[in-house]
Amino acid sequence: MFTRTLLAALLIGAAAGTAGCATSRLLIEAEVVRTNTHTVLAFQETVFNKHQVREGFERYVGPGFRQHSPMLPDATPAAIRALSDLLTGVYPTSHMVVERTVAQGDLVAVQVFWDQKPGETRGVRMVDIYRLENGKIVEHWDVAQDARGSAAED
Secondary structure (H helix, E strand, O other): OHHHHHHHHHHHHHHHHHHHHHHHHHHHHHHHHHHHHHHHHHHHHHHHHOOOHHHHHHHHEEEEEEEOOOOOOOOHHHHHHHHHHHHHHHOOOOEEEEEEEEEEOOEEEEEEEEEOOOOOOOOEEEEEEEEEEOOEEEEEEEEEEEOOOOOOOO
16 A cells, blocks of 8 residues: 555656646746747847847847848848948838737747838838847848838728
Protein backbone atom coordinates (compact mmCIF):
# COMPACT_ATOMS: atom_id res chain seq x y z
CA MET A 1 0.00 0.00 0.00
CA PHE A 2 2.81 2.41 0.90
CA THR A 3 4.52 1.67 -2.45
CA ARG A 4 1.35 2.47 -4.42
CA THR A 5 0.81 5.70 -2.50
CA LEU A 6 4.44 6.72 -3.04
CA LEU A 7 4.24 5.85 -6.74
CA ALA A 8 0.99 7.82 -7.13
CA ALA A 9 2.50 10.81 -5.33
CA LEU A 10 5.58 10.70 -7.58
CA LEU A 11 3.43 10.51 -10.73
CA ILE A 12 1.24 13.41 -9.59
CA GLY A 13 4.33 15.45 -8.71
CA ALA A 14 5.92 14.71 -12.09
CA ALA A 15 2.72 15.69 -13.91
CA ALA A 16 2.45 18.92 -11.94
CA GLY A 17 6.11 19.71 -12.62
CA THR A 18 5.64 19.09 -16.33
CA ALA A 19 2.54 21.28 -16.40
CA GLY A 20 4.49 23.99 -14.59
CA CYS A 21 7.26 23.83 -17.18
CA ALA A 22 4.73 24.02 -20.01
CA THR A 23 3.07 27.00 -18.35
CA SER A 24 6.43 28.71 -17.85
CA ARG A 25 7.34 28.10 -21.49
CA LEU A 26 4.01 29.56 -22.65
CA LEU A 27 4.47 32.62 -20.45
CA ILE A 28 7.98 33.17 -21.81
CA GLU A 29 6.74 32.82 -25.40
CA ALA A 30 3.90 35.27 -24.73
CA GLU A 31 6.37 37.78 -23.28
CA VAL A 32 8.64 37.43 -26.35
CA VAL A 33 5.65 38.09 -28.64
CA ARG A 34 4.64 41.12 -26.55
CA THR A 35 8.18 42.50 -26.54
CA ASN A 36 8.58 41.93 -30.29
CA THR A 37 5.31 43.75 -30.94
CA HIS A 38 6.45 46.71 -28.83
CA THR A 39 9.77 46.79 -30.71
CA VAL A 40 8.02 46.90 -34.09
CA LEU A 41 5.58 49.60 -32.96
CA ALA A 42 8.45 51.69 -31.57
CA PHE A 43 10.37 51.26 -34.84
CA GLN A 44 7.38 52.38 -36.91
CA GLU A 45 6.70 55.36 -34.63
CA THR A 46 10.34 56.46 -34.75
CA VAL A 47 10.77 56.03 -38.50
CA PHE A 48 7.37 56.90 -39.98
CA ASN A 49 5.96 59.43 -37.52
CA LYS A 50 9.01 61.09 -36.04
CA HIS A 51 10.93 60.68 -39.34
CA GLN A 52 14.04 59.66 -37.40
CA VAL A 53 15.08 56.91 -39.78
CA ARG A 54 18.71 56.45 -38.74
CA GLU A 55 17.77 56.43 -35.05
CA GLY A 56 15.05 53.86 -35.69
CA PHE A 57 17.42 51.54 -37.52
CA GLU A 58 20.22 51.96 -34.97
CA ARG A 59 17.93 51.18 -32.05
CA TYR A 60 15.54 48.51 -33.40
CA VAL A 61 17.19 46.78 -36.38
CA GLY A 62 19.66 43.94 -35.94
CA PRO A 63 22.70 42.88 -37.92
CA GLY A 64 22.11 41.12 -41.21
CA PHE A 65 18.82 42.95 -41.81
CA ARG A 66 17.02 41.75 -44.97
CA GLN A 67 14.63 44.05 -46.81
CA HIS A 68 12.22 42.10 -49.02
CA SER A 69 10.21 45.11 -50.21
CA PRO A 70 10.74 45.77 -53.92
CA MET A 71 10.44 49.50 -53.18
CA LEU A 72 13.52 49.70 -50.92
CA PRO A 73 17.13 48.52 -51.19
CA ASP A 74 18.19 45.51 -49.13
CA ALA A 75 21.34 46.84 -47.46
CA THR A 76 20.76 48.72 -44.19
CA PRO A 77 22.70 51.90 -45.12
CA ALA A 78 20.90 52.09 -48.48
CA ALA A 79 17.50 51.50 -46.85
CA ILE A 80 18.21 54.27 -44.34
CA ARG A 81 19.15 56.69 -47.14
CA ALA A 82 16.10 55.79 -49.25
CA LEU A 83 13.65 56.08 -46.34
CA SER A 84 15.26 59.32 -45.12
CA ASP A 85 14.94 60.86 -48.58
CA LEU A 86 11.34 59.68 -48.85
CA LEU A 87 10.24 60.84 -45.39
CA THR A 88 12.08 64.16 -45.25
CA GLY A 89 11.99 65.11 -48.93
CA VAL A 90 8.90 63.65 -50.59
CA TYR A 91 6.57 63.13 -47.60
CA PRO A 92 7.79 65.40 -44.77
CA THR A 93 4.33 65.72 -43.19
CA SER A 94 3.35 62.06 -43.55
CA HIS A 95 1.85 60.19 -40.63
CA MET A 96 1.23 56.49 -40.04
CA VAL A 97 -1.65 55.09 -37.98
CA VAL A 98 -1.46 51.50 -36.75
CA GLU A 99 -4.82 49.82 -37.11
CA ARG A 100 -3.97 46.38 -35.76
CA THR A 101 -1.15 43.98 -35.01
CA VAL A 102 -0.88 40.22 -35.23
CA ALA A 103 2.08 38.41 -33.70
CA GLN A 104 3.22 34.83 -33.44
CA GLY A 105 6.64 33.67 -32.36
CA ASP A 106 9.28 35.82 -34.02
CA LEU A 107 6.87 37.37 -36.56
CA VAL A 108 4.88 40.59 -36.13
CA ALA A 109 2.44 41.87 -38.77
CA VAL A 110 1.17 45.44 -38.59
CA GLN A 111 -1.76 46.77 -40.61
CA VAL A 112 -1.42 50.53 -41.06
CA PHE A 113 -2.83 53.55 -42.82
CA TRP A 114 -0.03 55.78 -44.09
CA ASP A 115 -1.26 59.30 -44.79
CA GLN A 116 1.55 60.45 -47.06
CA LYS A 117 0.33 64.00 -47.63
CA PRO A 118 -2.39 64.76 -45.09
CA GLY A 119 -5.32 66.55 -46.69
CA GLU A 120 -3.92 66.10 -50.20
CA THR A 121 -3.94 62.36 -50.92
CA ARG A 122 -5.97 59.32 -50.02
CA GLY A 123 -2.97 57.62 -48.44
CA VAL A 124 -1.89 54.01 -48.55
CA ARG A 125 -3.08 50.92 -46.69
CA MET A 126 -0.19 48.62 -45.84
CA VAL A 127 0.66 45.43 -44.05
CA ASP A 128 4.24 45.25 -42.83
CA ILE A 129 5.58 41.91 -41.66
CA TYR A 130 8.68 41.83 -39.51
CA ARG A 131 10.82 38.96 -38.26
CA LEU A 132 12.77 39.56 -35.09
CA GLU A 133 15.78 37.83 -33.63
CA ASN A 134 17.03 38.56 -30.11
CA GLY A 135 14.63 41.50 -29.86
CA LYS A 136 15.82 43.18 -33.08
CA ILE A 137 14.18 43.41 -36.51
CA VAL A 138 16.09 41.28 -39.00
CA GLU A 139 13.63 40.94 -41.90
CA HIS A 140 10.83 43.01 -43.44
CA TRP A 141 8.14 42.33 -46.05
CA ASP A 142 5.24 44.56 -47.06
CA VAL A 143 2.08 44.72 -49.11
CA ALA A 144 0.50 48.05 -50.03
CA GLN A 145 -2.49 49.47 -51.89
CA ASP A 146 -3.92 52.92 -52.42
CA ALA A 147 -6.61 53.71 -49.90
CA ARG A 148 -10.12 54.00 -51.32
CA GLY A 149 -11.00 56.75 -48.85
CA SER A 150 -9.74 58.42 -45.75
CA ALA A 151 -9.00 56.49 -42.57
CA ALA A 152 -12.10 58.01 -40.96
CA GLU A 153 -14.36 56.72 -43.76
CA ASP A 154 -13.25 53.08 -43.41
